[in-house]
Amino acid sequence: xxxxxxxxxxxxxxxxxxxxxxxxxxxxxxxxxxxxxxxxxxxxxxxxxxxxxxxxxxxxxxxxxxxxxxxxxxxxxxxxxxxxxxxxxxxxxxxxxxxxxxxxxxxxxxxxxxxxxxxxxxxxxxxxxxxxxxxxxxxxxxxxxxxxxxxxxxxxxxxxxxxxxxxxxxxxxxxxxxxxxxxxxxxxxxxxxxxxxxxxxxxxxxxxxxxxxxxxxxxxxxxxxxxxxxxxxxxxxxxxxxxxxxxxxxxxxxxxxxxxxxxxxxxxxxxxxxxxxxxxxxxxxxxxxxxxxxxxxxxxxxxxxxxx
Amino acid sequence: xxxxxxxxxxxxxxxxxxxxxxxxxxxxxxxxxxxxxxxxxxx
Numbered sequence: 001x002x003x004x005x006x007x008x009x010x011x012x013x014x015x016x017x018x019x020x021x022x023x024x025x026x027x028x029x030x031x032x033x034x035x036x037x038x039x040x041x042x043x044x045x046x047x048x049x050x051x052x053x054x055x056x057x058x059x060x061x062x063x064x065x066x067x068x069x070x071x072x073x074x075x076x077x078x079x080x081x082x083x084x085x086x087x088x089x090x091x092x093x094x095x096x097x098x099x100x101x102x103x104x105x106x107x108x109x110x111x112x113x114x115x116x117x118x119x120x121x122x123x124x125x126x127x128x129x130x131x132x133x134x135x136x137x138x139x140x141x142x143x144x145x146x147x148x149x150x151x152x153x154x155x156x157x158x159x160x161x162x163x164x165x166x167x168x169x170x171x172x173x174x175x176x177x178x179x180x181x182x183x184x185x186x187x188x189x190x191x192x193x194x195x196x197x198x199x200x201x202x203x204x205x206x207x208x209x210x211x212x213x214x215x216x217x218x219x220x221x222x223x224x225x226x227x228x229x230x231x232x233x234x235x236x237x238x239x240x241x242x243x244x245x246x247x248x249x250x251x252x253x254x255x256x257x258x259x260x261x262x263x264x265x266x267x268x269x270x271x272x273x274x275x276x277x278x279x280x281x282x283x284x285x286x287x288x289x290x291x292x293x294x295x296x297x298x299x300x301x302x303x304x305x306x307x308x
Numbered sequence: 309x310x311x312x313x314x315x316x317x318x319x320x321x322x323x324x325x326x327x328x329x330x331x332x333x334x335x336x337x338x339x340x341x342x343x344x345x346x347x348x349x350x351x
Binding site for chain 2: 017018019021022053055057059062122
């Protein structure tokens with residue numbers, strides 16, 4: 001057997017290759033990111049005006065989770081060098097030397113193929129096709145093409161994370177309609193202010209790794225302004241399902257209040273002048289709020305559809 | 309007590325991976341069974 005990274009990870013005295021632990025395969029799927037993906041996918045499924053068999057519904061959400069996990073694994077396979085250069089990510093299985101790149105690639109491709117195959121077999125071809133498109137978009141368009149080349153990586157790449165509610169809806173109904181497209185648009189517009197808030201206080205990490213994130217390329221001040229500018233269409237998009245009569249007042253009021261707070265926090269970011277990451281309270285607050293924002297917004301949508 | 313040898317570590321890692329794989333396969337068997345029932349009753 002040829003020597004591998006995992007053998008080296010086991011230490012110079014080790015005579016046997018130590019295979020990666022199963023927990024490292026779980027870590028490769030980015031379980032924290034997957035939480036939001038699964039939740040928005042489930043909300044898309046529950047918001048659809050069609051009753052779906054619980055087993056098929058569960059399978060659809062499982063496929064969304066596995067597809068997201070596969071995309072995360074392939075992202076980590078491709079970005080092992082970047083992850084090793086960043087404090088936030090150097091403990092991941094590949095840069096930490098607990099897993100070989102080959103194992104990560106096989107796991108990612110296998111999981112992606114399985115998730116799409118299962119979705120096609122159990123749920124439907126259209127849902128499977130969108131799932132495949134979302135995986136390919138995240139891996140090829142965002143990870144391989146955009147991330148290392150342009151500060152617009154997050155803007156365009158944000159589409160990858162916006163697919164789950166659309167997939168959930170299509171899994172239930174079998175067709176694409178206006179509401180799930182708006183849900184796609186909300187996450188698409190939410191991604192830039194969410195990620196730029198994070199990248200403001202970890203910009204030295206991105207700079208060290210050579211990733212052209214907006215704060216590294218255009219500066220902190222310009223990024224703060226962009227955070228505010230993107231939060232405005234995001235807020236409009238969040239309220240749009242209500243103003244177009246596609247949802248009831250529960251969702252509408254929740255969207256209006258949550259989005260107003262989001263814009264307010266984005267305004268505080270735009271007005272902030274500190275350059276010390278340790279003192280970037282407004283940025284950290286917006287980043288934390290943006291996660292809760294999406295959870296509550298989509299939760300309100302489901303409540304609205306179930307109650308209304 | 310002696311620290312675990314490399315071989316002990318390898319065996320423990322292989323065992324935990326085997327158990328994880330078995331659990332995943334068992335879950336898939338149950339899922340495919342339930343999917344078959346759901347698809348048949350759907351017809």
